[in-house]
Amino acid sequence: MRLGSDHVRVRVPATSANLGPGFDALGLALAHFDTVEVRALGNPDVTVEVFGEGATELPTGEDHLIVRAIRATLDDVGAPQVGLHLICHNTIPHGRGMGSSAAAVVAGILAVRMLIGDPEALSNTAAFRIASAFEGHPDNAAPAILGGATIAWTSPDGPHATALPVHADVVPVVLVPSVRCATKTARGVLPATVPHADAAFNAGRAALLVQALCHRPELLFDATVDRLHQEYRSAVMPTTLELVRALRAAGQAAVVSGAGPSVLVLERASDGDAAARVRAELLGAPGPDGMTESGWQVLMPGIAADGALAERL
Template sequence: MISVKIPATTANVGPGFDCLGIALDIYNNFFVEEIEDGLVIEGCDDEYCNEDNLIYKSMKKCFQRIGYKHKGIRIKIENDIPISRGLGSSASCVLGGVIAANKIAGNKLSKDEILKISSEIEGHPDNVAPALLGGMVTSIKEGDDIYCSKINIPKGLKFCALIPDFKLSTEKSRAVLPSEIPYKDGVFNVGRVSLMVSALINGQFDLIKLACKDSLHQKYRGSLIKDYDNIIKKCKDLDSIGVFLSGAGPTIMVMLKENDINFYNKIQKYTSTLDNKWSIKELNIDNKGIDV
């Protein structure tokens, strides 16, 4: 049996729309084996225990690319990454399926090829790349190819995820985005994403609050999340290093100094006054990525 452990990811990191992502220490574990016949899926809702399961669909895509004729497949899922919350749950399923299929087929694909196939299935590499490689990764698509670079972040930083009790689909959160943007908004984001990468590499954490600002997606997606603006303001008031919408949302991600011991209790107390329930999780960067 093949065991695949994949970290959660937070994408965009403010201004880095569809190109920045960070792996974090929440994990999905998938246990996969080839059996004589059929499809057996355990550990998820009945509606996903069929051929439309994203892990299985990703496996089939990988088998087709390699040219491997599989028999039956058994998949057991241990899911700790919240679904449809902007923490890379779908990317973990895609990557888990591709990696498991490649292993069953005899490890025919390189890591670059795994990244390419997974990004094709997922639609973009911003979650897949950090989940595969660990740490913070910037990634782009050029033609049919994916290029990425891992960013080494100095110690001293931790994260706090504010995860609501409601889901937000990627389709819905993309539907609210404008089809065109003003030139000034593009310039604004180029500057902020450049500052974000530079500040993190150099450990200039005091600049991150500015670097988290964005003109491409957060103000539009935030309108879909009840109390979004108030929560962002509260996080800033509590001396966070930075705060941004995690991926397509609705999770709100907060950057903190590693020695900050007050934020967790204060934000938990604040969110308890809101209409929706919010789960608060302190997290760290996962620098390893996948574990097979």
């Protein structure tokens, strides 16, 4: 496979996985984006410039996650390895359960889609497969690529996903704490087995959640109850679970966003300011930057209906 371009740009949305009961299956793309420009060089040099989130922390060479994803994808499609110059503008918070690592992986994969001579040679199925090799599961990669709400699953021939049409009344709000929690830590406290009754309960609520997201937003509160993972994680993110419980006690469809510690609230536009008043009572009024008196940042990103966008420059 030859290269067809040497300069591309990819914009990738933040994502929230699980959405409560849909553990490792359901996800939602949020209109809060990272953008990366990728140049293919005629020499072997690799340079990564990072602005915004992670600017002083992330690797600036071959170890950067986007570079690693580009390398793996070039190999996958049989394209030659090249030198790289990346310029990354990051807004997705790191270590907060908003899919920052999946966004980086998807950015690398879709950059290669635009770099190669035949973009159609890198299908979404192949993209999910490569992303899952990095992430371990496709629940964040699916909404990052497809946009909107998604269901991801793995079959003998690899990971797959399908998009869901989200009802216009559904409004995602993300409450971001100042602290981080690594996905490995959050998954490490989950038990190897769960009671059959809890598994059956979650199967029903996950099915109900699909109906609530697509057609019946008034069911979101009941549809977001979880028994598989959230309470088990309270040991490593107690403040997050306290906020989830408080919001739910006030009638809000609040869940842990991905592996946490952010909180996702699936509000309804038809409820007006009711949800905002609940948030203000619990967290204090947000300032111009969305930061509340209690140290939680309120993000109201909307839903990224189209997912990641890649273009040749």
